[in-house]
Amino acid sequence: MGRARKGVAPVRDVLANGAVVTVAETRAIPAVAISAVVQAGSVFDPDGLPGLAHFVSRTMDRGTRTRDADAIALDLDSRGVSLSVAINRHVLSLTCQCLTDDFEPTLALVADLLVHASHPDDHVVKRRSEIVTAIQQDEDNPATMANEGLLRLLYPGHPYGRRPRGSVGDVEAMTPDMIRRFHRDHVTPGGCSLVVVGDVQAPAAVAAASRALSSWVAAPPVAPRLPAVVEARERQRLIVPVPGTPQADIAYGFTTILRSDPTYYACWVMEVILGRYALGGRLGDRIREREGLAYYVFSGLDANVVPGPLAIRAGVNAANVERAVAAIDEELTRFAADGPTEQEVEDTKRYLIGSLPRTLETNAKIAHFLQTAEFFGLGLDYDQRMADHLRGVTREDVHEAARRWLDPSRAAVVIAGACEA
Amino acid sequence: MARSNPIDGVREHVLANGLKVLIREEHTAPLASVWCWYRVGSRDESPGLTGVSHWCEHMNFKGTTNIPRDQVKGIIEPFGGFWNGYTWIDMTTYVETASAEALDRMLFIEAERMSGCLYHPDDVASERTVIISELEGGENDPDQLLDQHVVETALTTHPYRHPTIGRIADLRSMSRDDLHSHYRSHYLPNNATLVVVGDVDEADVLARVHRYFDAIPNGALPVASRASEPEQRGERRVAVSREGATSYLKVAYHAPAVTEPDFFPILVLDAVLTGAKGLSLWASFRTPPPQRTARLYRALVDGGVASSVQGLLVATADPFLYILSVTVNAGVSLAAAEARLLGELDHVRAGEVREEDVVVARNQLRTRLVFDADSVTNLGHQLGYFDTVADWRLLGELLPRIEAVTLADVRRVAAARLEPQRRTVGWFEPLTGVSERPA
Numbered sequence: 001m002g003r004a005r006k007g008v009a010p011v012r013d014v015l016a017n018g019a020v021v022t023v024a025e026t027r028a029i030p031a032v033a034i035s036a037v038v039q040a041g042s043v044f045d046p047d048g049l050p051g052l053a054h055f056v057s058r059t060m061d062r063g064t065r066t067r068d069a070d071a072i073a074l075d076l077d078s079r080g081v082s083l084s085v086a087i088n089r090h091v092l093s094l095t096c097q098c099l100t101d102d103f104e105p106t107l108a109l110v111a112d113l114l115v116h117a118s119h120p121d122d123h124v125v126k127r128r129s130e131i132v133t134a135i136q137q138d139e140d141n142p143a144t145m146a147n148e149g150l151l152r153l154l155y156p157g158h159p160y161g162r163r164p165r166g167s168v169g170d171v172e173a174m175t176p177d178m179i180r181r182f183h184r185d186h187v188t189p190g191g192c193s194l195v196v197v198g199d200v201q202a203p204a205a206v207a208a209a210s211r212a213l214s215s216w217v218a219a220p221p222v223a224p225r226l227p228a229v230v231e232a233r234e235r236q237r238l239i240v241p242v243p244g245t246p247q248a249d250i251a252y253g254f255t256t257i258l259r260s261d262p263t264y265y266a267c268w269v270m271e272v273i274l275g276r277y278a279l280g281g282r283l284g285d286r287i288r289e290r291e292g293l294a295y296y297v298f299s300g301l302d303a304n305v306v307p308g309p310l311a312i313r314a315g316v317n318a319a320n321v322e323r324a325v326a327a328i329d330e331e332l333t334r335f336a337a338d339g340p341t342e343q344e345v346e347d348t349k350r351y352l353i354g355s356l357p358r359t360l361e362t363n364a365k366i367a368h369f370l371q372t373a374e375f376f377g378l379g380l381d382y383d384q385r386m387a388d389h390l391r392g393v394t395r396e397d398v399h400e401a402a403r404r405w406l407d408p409s410r411a412a413v414v415i416a417g418a419c420e421a
Numbered sequence: 422m423a424r425s426n427p428i429d430g431v432r433e434h435v436l437a438n439g440l441k442v443l444i445r446e447e448h449t450a451p452l453a454s455v456w457c458w459y460r461v462g463s464r465d466e467s468p469g470l471t472g473v474s475h476w477c478e479h480m481n482f483k484g485t486t487n488i489p490r491d492q493v494k495g496i497i498e499p500f501g502g503f504w505n506g507y508t509w510i511d512m513t514t515y516v517e518t519a520s521a522e523a524l525d526r527m528l529f530i531e532a533e534r535m536s537g538c539l540y541h542p543d544d545v546a547s548e549r550t551v552i553i554s555e556l557e558g559g560e561n562d563p564d565q566l567l568d569q570h571v572v573e574t575a576l577t578t579h580p581y582r583h584p585t586i587g588r589i590a591d592l593r594s595m596s597r598d599d600l601h602s603h604y605r606s607h608y609l610p611n612n613a614t615l616v617v618v619g620d621v622d623e624a625d626v627l628a629r630v631h632r633y634f635d636a637i638p639n640g641a642l643p644v645a646s647r648a649s650e651p652e653q654r655g656e657r658r659v660a661v662s663r664e665g666a667t668s669y670l671k672v673a674y675h676a677p678a679v680t681e682p683d684f685f686p687i688l689v690l691d692a693v694l695t696g697a698k699g700l701s702l703w704a705s706f707r708t709p710p711p712q713r714t715a716r717l718y719r720a721l722v723d724g725g726v727a728s729s730v731q732g733l734l735v736a737t738a739d740p741f742l743y744i745l746s747v748t749v750n751a752g753v754s755l756a757a758a759e760a761r762l763l764g765e766l767d768h769v770r771a772g773e774v775r776e777e778d779v780v781v782a783r784n785q786l787r788t789r790l791v792f793d794a795d796s797v798t799n800l801g802h803q804l805g806y807f808d809t810v811a812d813w814r815l816l817g818e819l820l821p822r823i824e825a826v827t828l829a830d831v832r833r834v835a836a837a838r839l840e841p842q843r844r845t846v847g848w849f850e851p852l853t854g855v856s857e858r859p860a
Contacts, residue, residue, distance in 0.1 A: 029795050073713030077713055080789060081788075083711075129751065132750075132751045133728040243664035246557035247554065247557040247560070277495075292547030292551050295552070295558055315554065347498060350501070355502075355503075
């Protein structure tokens with residue numbers, strides 16, 4: 001069992017079945033956040049069935065060997081617990097918050113769902129119509145369509161390019177057996193990280209987690225088969241019509257780096273200067289503050305276990321789309337040519353280092369931070385070391401990252417809205 | 422030791438110019454949160470000037486007498502901080518949360534915002550198109566589009582009916598002087614509550630507040646609208662259509678103000694119907710309610726006609742609305758979803774609410790009150806929010822008032838408040854034949 005010395009100071013233990021348990025004590029409110037993550041995100045969707053992991057997340061909390069949907073519903077609602085089951089590309093997560101007094105029964109329920117979820121046939125039918133409705137809502141939403149279009153252009157033939165919920169046709173082809181098989185293959189203790197943060201005693205919480213999960217036995221997790229990501233050599237453009245919407249959404253981006261890349265911190269600082277510092281960074285200064293083109297413009301960098309996307313997003317009136325895209329092109333070109341100022345780099349580093357206490361302001365935020373640290377192997381004391389990584393970034397490092405990645409001639413540009421394809 | 426009452430340790434001071442100051446020391450993290458609340462929102466807007474309060478909020482991030490325009494960016498970020506603001510029907514508010522070392526900076530920003538914003542004509546011009554873009558972005562969402570139509574139909578008289586973002590014609594015609602005049606007449610210390618929560622010393626905070634705010638003069642406040650909503654005597658209906666694939670249904674009833682006796686029974690009724698949320702707009706966005714056993718979830722979502730159902734009852738200064746929102750499942754008609762919803766509400770009105778439903782609802786609300794006090798930012802919000810719509814001490818009364826609600830209270834307000842002639846039904850009906858999309 002390891003323990004970091006100060007800061008969040010989590011306790012971490014690995015159970016005999018491979019499940020990792022991490023606990024951090026806080027005392028602000030008499031409540032506990034629970035986060036269970038398994039390696040069952042959308043990259044594990046079988047070929048031809050995108051959306052299966054998402055479907056699993058919708059039925060996972062609707063029955064186990066010993067509890068039916070009504071019993072689970074009453075367990076949660078009578079304690080005021082709102083359980084969220086969600087997926088991203090790599091993991092499926094169960095997260096909730098409960099009062100301290102309800103910690104052990106709530107943890108037992110979460111464990112029961114991981115180990116014994118039954119995905120009942122009748123709930124597969126009910127949840128299917130909700131998913132179909134959600135997919136249709138996505139298709140009416142220019143922001144979602146622009147984002148999905150961007151990933152499709154950046155990741156052809158790669159799971160990152162697929163729709164996380166699949167299409168209506170995909171979802172209609174999924175059977176209860178497929179859902180249960182996916183759960184059996186991918187929801188396994190060897191791929192599980194359980195994080196508990198809140199008003200608990202760490203040794204007692206680790207012991208409770210051990211009791212809840214130790215009987216869980218399953219085959220080791222299957223590593224995803226991911227094709228190599230191919231960097232674009234030329235500019236691509238896609239228009240996705242979404243009729244009737246007054247505002248168009250722009251998604252503009254590149255494939256970039258792994259989270260483990262040594263230039264990660266320089267890229268992070270670069271991306272924050274570009275599109276996040278204060279109100280949207282340099283892009284916000286230009287497109288929102290000076291030109292008044294958009295209410296929102298921002299960037300995001302998702303460096304991951306595959307070279308993740310750097311995406312720029314903006315919502316603009318259809319008449320202003322070309323002007324906004326040209327402004328993004330110009331800002332990227334200028335950043336790559338001239339680099340950042342010393343002041344921008346120093347201010348951004350101070351901002352990111354100084355933001356850490358806010359990042360750790362609530363139990364749920366600490367749990368998310370610890371899950372990220374576990375997923376990328378950043379260490380139990382990452383909250384203590386992150387600042388040193390950032391302090392080491394120089395202006396030249398950031399300029400080099402800008403030169404390397406901000407090249408409009410290789411950008412993928414997607415426009416979704418009431419426009420003609 | 423974990424705290425139990427959100428107002429424990431809160432100290433109130435009132436400066437000579439009328440500024441109310443609430444300070445709460447909270448030493449669990451090296452952070453401080455400063456909120457400055459003004460009693461001005463879209464309720465305070467005249468026809469032709471809808472959206473002026475929200476536009477002022479945007480202008481109040483664009484430099485002041487002592488914060489040059491080019492130094493706005495980076496004023497709080499090097500302290501690891503963020504700042505933001507929002508405007509709604511009863512209020513305009515501003516927040517900074519940062520390292521506690523930034524306390525002085527945060528108070529300086531709020532004092533400058535109260536008295537010295539610039540309203541430069543160039544900034545007014547560029548912000549006009551930003552706000553129109555914000556309006557159009559909101560209208561991209563059919564649910565928001567329908568919401569505005571339902572509010573305007575349900576309220577015929579009270580200024581709560583105006584959209585906070587404003588009407589497009591007003592946003593196109595409003596002048597710099599309209600904005601500046603609205604700012605000058607409402608941004609007065611005697612119209613504001615300043616809240617400081619965090620890793621601070623009360624005496625130190627108070628000394629700094631005196632230094633920054635004592636010199637700001639108070640003034641006469643504009644006369645607030647006295648319009649009250651007449652009783653509704655018949656069902657109203659509104660329909661909105663646009664291209665799309667998904668249907669949305671809303672039903673709105675008249676809700677009491679937070680200070681009225683019926684507010685807490687309806688709050689419990691809403692938890693019975695759709696699960697408990699937080700007690701402010703800010704808090705209610707944070708996490709979805711526990712609602713698997715809730716009456717309308719069972720009837721509509723488990724019943725296969727909807728993919729989601731939500732209830733929204735917010736603490737407001739005057740009576741507003743209790744709005745139920747339904748996303749209708751693909752292949753189900755709006756009429757069928759409406760019949761199911763209204764049928765279930767008829768059962769509830771007829772007294773079919775059980776003691777155990779009320780026990781679960783009260784327990785959920787009690788739990789949410791604990792969750793809503795989980796950070797200095799959220800605690801600061803709740804103190805300022807309740808002071809703006811009523812009195813901050815009400816925050817400490819929420820738990821006993823919720824616990825005092827009985828089954829009989831819930832049955833009474835259901836029967837009285839959910840009457841068919843007092844409801845407004847809204848449909849978003851997608852235009853057919855345009856649902857083909859690229860794969």
